[in-house]
Amino acid sequence: MHHLTPLTTVSEQTLEQLELQVSLLNAAIAATPDWIFIKDENFSYVLANESYARAVGQTVTSIIGKDDLELGFSSELVSDDSLENIPGSRMEDLAVLRGETITKGQDVITLRDGSKRIFQTKKQPLRNSQGKIFAILGFCRDITENCQVQKHLQKILLHEDKDINEANLPTKHLANVSTCINSEKINLEKISSRQIGSQQTNLQPINLQVPHPSSLLSQANLETSVQSIESQQVDFRLQQAQRMLEKMLPTLGCSEQRYRSLVLASAQLVWTADRQGKIQDVVTRSKDSQIALLEIKGDKWKHLLHPEDRDRISQAWQKSINSQKLYQEEMRVQTKQGDYRYFLVRAVPIFTDNGQIREWVGVCIDIHDRKQVETELQQKAWELEKTLQKLNTTQNQLIQNDKMSSLGQLVAGVAHEINNPVNFIYGNLNHADGYIQDLLGFLQTYEKHYPNAVQEIAEEAEAIDLEFMRQDLPKLLSSMKMGAQRIREIVLSLRNFSRVDEMEKKEVDIHEGIDSTLMILQYRLKAKPEHMGILVEKSYGDLPPVECYPGQLNQVFMNILSNALDALEERDRKRSLKAIEENPSRICICTEIDGLDKVIIRISDNGPGISEEVQERMFEPFFTTKPIGKGTGLGMSISYQIIAEKHGGYLQCNSLPGKGSEFLIEIPLQQNQIV
Template sequence: MGFDDDAVCSASESVTLMWLNRVINALPQAIYWKDQNDQFLGCNQAFSEAAGLTHPDEVLGKSAVELSDDMQPQLLSDRDRIVLDTKQPEHHIVDLTDAGDRPNWISIQKLPLHDDHGSAIGVVCAIEDITAQKQAELKPQHSKATISATPDHITQEADAQLRDSKDFLKHVLNGVDDPIFVKDRDHRWVLVNDSFCRFLDCDRAELLNKSDYDFFSNVEADILWQRDEWVFTNGETDENEESFTDKDGRILTISTKKSSFTDQNHHQFLVGTIRDITLRKHAEYALEDLNEVLESRIEERTAALRESEVRLRALMDNLPIGVWTMDVNHRYIIQNPTALEHWGDLIGKQPQDLDLPLGVIDSWLEENRGVLSGKILRKENCHRRGDDDWFCSTILAPIWDGDRITGLLGVSIDITEQKRTEAALRENEDTLRGILQNMPVMMDAFDENGSIITWNSECERVTGYSADEIIGNPDAMELLYVDPVYREQMIQTWTRLGNNFRNWEWNIWCKDSTIKTILWSNLSGQFPVPGWAGWGIGIDISDRKQAELQLQASETCLRQQAQELTDTLKELQRTQSQLVQSEKMSSLGQLVAGVAHEINNPVNFIYGNLTYADEYVSELLDLLELYQQEYSTPTAAIQAKIKTIELDFLLEDLPKLLNSMKVGSERIQAIVASLRTFSRMDEAEVKAVDIHEGIDSTLMILQSRLKGTQGRSAVAIIKNYGDLPLVECYAGQLNQVFMNILSNAIDALEESSQFSLSNSISKSSDLNSETQYSSTSPCITIHTERISSDCIVISISDNGTGIPDSVQQRLFDPFFTTKEVGKGTGMGLSISYQIVTEKHGGSLNCVSTLGQGAEFRIEIPIAQGAT
């Protein structure tokens, strides 16, 4: 219905408003209400449908001229100003003609809306189609006019026919929708129409020759008798509105009109008509309630406007820019403190009142007239303030009040520092151009048409072509890349790499027909320069390329010598591997610990700062979004910059980039933690840990080995984790056990895959020998379970070829290994067995069947005190 959703109402007020909306929308009259500026504040459903709107809320803020022509806007605005000025309601009837030239009558009733001070603040209007009523009233008049215009002999004949035809009279009376009755001088009904019978819900026979006392209470009948008697006695018409209770107990409001007449026999009668105006009265009551609600809402809006005005004034007073307004006569009416500081007190003055040259005043007034005609003017001026120049950027815009311009708004910004900065930038740019022109690296730039526009001195030295020969030359590409096939390939590669790449090697043809190799980097994507579609720098690496070729030849010779030395060293390593194993493991542990420590510090520094970087970036993005909301129309330079850097993509991709860095840092931290675990730096500490986290950390370290290779597909990991509590253990040492067992399982799967490949080639099918293997894909299954109140089990199994019994018996012996020399020390499972049994009081067993893989079963207590 157009009420403000922000209004705060109590629960009872909300219910009342809801019912009021329902009543107004149920009324058949079309009702609307406006403010004093002729803007619609709301309407009911009947008006909304008549105006061609789908919902009453669509009329909010509109004026009558914005509705369809079918609504005839003049009907909605006619005499509204008179109602507001006189503060008196008005009711008038408008004659209209529809598309078929049939007359229509519209009843328009307007009521003024008042505030607490009695001022008119709006209009409420009810529109009703009363065509049927008017037609009924005009029928008797038309009949009389027709009779008076008829010749005497025809009239006499018609009178005779009318006197003889009671059916015709009944037809006329019963065709009227309003109840009609006739009483004789004794107050008895002598004639009633069908509508009157329906009104009292009685047959005609029950009513004729009866009086009001036969149907109403004595109190009501006395009142009716007195009013009828007054009509009989005074001969005047009596019109009244009164309440009436029908047989169903409904209270109706009726309008009665009674008048007396005397027939040719001097018998006096009373003719009365009744109209049910219950709905109209409800509408009037609803309009009165609506008037009160609207007045309350308008008071709230007025208070809000006053508060907004105070805030606006405070904002104006604290703005660091000058703001002023002029009326249509170019007279200053508002200046904020900054404007007063810039220009002095100009309130009440016009340009011609100031001590300025006539030409300046004429130009000033011409600009103002352009703004007052609807234009927006932007300009920059330089003013002298003492010994310094002061630069000001000014925006002039018209002030609209509805459909007309009432003045202009001016905003001035001190851009002196900006101008000085621009001058300094231009000076720096000239300096930079000199540096780029003479720097010892090649540098060129292209315009959007692909023509070279910059060619520095190093480019001239390397190629032999001067700037005059290259810049603007449409055949420059043919000069620099003589071979057409190579030129096409180079352009395709350049297009694919785009405007942001580093260290691309390509050839260029020099003026002396030599070919040189250039190491080129295109920097225009990362460092765009206005007016340059692309630019980059390069280094002549022709001498280095020759040295690389010579170096490659030397490397080939050295590689052959190194291979010979490698073969010799392998023989030596086979003889000393057992002797240096212990020292090797100790040194490796120290090395890994040292590496982990050195990596961990910078990684922690990076990771610790990523959170702040994410917060800072998020705050900057929020600030940028706030700038976009508050300054929704950026300058052309900012818009060009937004387009160049693809701001939308940057805003979307930057959080993802930070998140990727965070994930990478977390992965490095996990790898470092796993390296620290491998080095057993915390083996002396017993603590409650999550076994599953240790397994997952070990799997992450082994991730590269789980990937597929040329001879084996990727190893699948199946985790059947049970519900385990935290387990007291030496976490680092237990992780080393997982590392050793999982590494052996991967080795077994690799050997199984190689054996499967060789058997496939030889087409052997001897599955009963010790070389039986699994035909399924490589898979490792990890199963954890709590087997008692104080013990858990970790099972690691693979689907490789299995372990022979002879090998199982020596599986945990020190220095026992089935791997090739240099690929295993034989200490992994021995150390794992010692950690599980001696350090944790548990057990480590292996169960394997040839062709069905192997399973290592680790059982340890939940609490070390349980051992």
């Protein structure tokens, strides 16, 4: 059993010492006018002081995490300059990561303002406690003024016949050189004896032998002496920074161990895989793991996946390997007990110096309980949604039925009121016809016995056109009788169709319901100036009385026929008169007996047809293809419920685009036959 040390037990004294050491190191780095920076293995900056940040036109914060190209350095400076055979900074960094130390005595660098300065630079690797190189430490010192002094001194040495006062170098410049060098000596002695934290450093003061400026003129190795002094200063500061970093490595190693302990203490399974995706190592508490650890090494983990998830997960894992991007998937994995549990798997790639994947590091989190809760919530939400949809449908159907019931009552009342005077007129027309025939017969007898009428009677007969009246009056009376009969038929159709308020089953003639519906829609069937009429072909079989809800069945006929008329009228508006004459719009209605117990009604048209997508949804509540304001989306839904639920029948649509549509209605002859 592992005995884990919690993070809260870390010595406060150790943390304070570490914080003090880091603070002093940061202060020393920030105070120096020299450039100091550290890059990681990916050439990104992890540390830079203020002097370097100002030189590159950035802030310390903005530099972190960027490389030289992202900071605006030219690609020629970063990459190799093959024309001048000068290695770029990237090649130097790679050499340092391989263990080399690169020192340049005079390195000319162009600053952002376009000026060129001479720097003494040094880059060396930083190693951890195991000796592994993990970063690049860089140091740059501006030696432009020193180089200028050297150049002037060299000119003086080359002209020994001239007086020093005639040279271009004033005496005060030599004094500045001496003062600067002696000041560096004092500073280095102070730094070497400074306490860092509560411990003394083991560094010894560097004794810089600085000759007096007057003697410099007589020395031939002036340049070598100055460079030696500067090299000692650079080495000292690099040694100081490296010793400070090395003192921090044990603490970092301790933190690494603690993080590993945290992984072992957690309920997650942490794993690593090679760049091909084969699992190499697994870290978890074995006794608590739901997965057999030995069965997931290499590619064995794929065999533990649920068969339905196997292809999807394998393809997603291979896609992440190819794209070198984050991997995250939910999957079902077989446990030790043989059942499947949901796991969330995440993995990130770890890259090498050349940008290739070295390995993958991932976690496997058990989310089975969460998925079960999500599934239950989704099921509840789905049930609530269906219930709400059903309530909305029922509410709208009740409203629609109430409207139809009210309309039926209104139509029935109007039909009753119209029917009484129409019957009176129709009944008296027969008597009027008899009276007129008697009068015409009497007039004919009078003319037979008194053919020569007096002058006044002859003139009156000619004025009223007696002969035309004698011929036209029977025709006029016949037309009145025909109109009255038409009114009687319309009233009867309205009464038959208005049975929507009848809740009881009755044995009725199905053909009467169809004819009544066609009578009401006659105004849309007959020809008008703006469009030709629509033909109706009826092929009625010999049907016995059918037990049904007649009013509701008439409502189904109305919905189907109205939709057919809408489709035909819409198509005719887009066709020419010649095309309509060659192929007129047509509705066919057929009825027949299927066996001994079922009635089949087919209502078809030669319209544009219905697409498969619309057929799949046409019986859904509120689904409509008509423009807003022209359809509620309830007509066919209510029709389906009337046939299927009220009558125990079957309503089906058969259609192909461009081939017309057919609605098939099948209901039993007797409602007691419904199982």
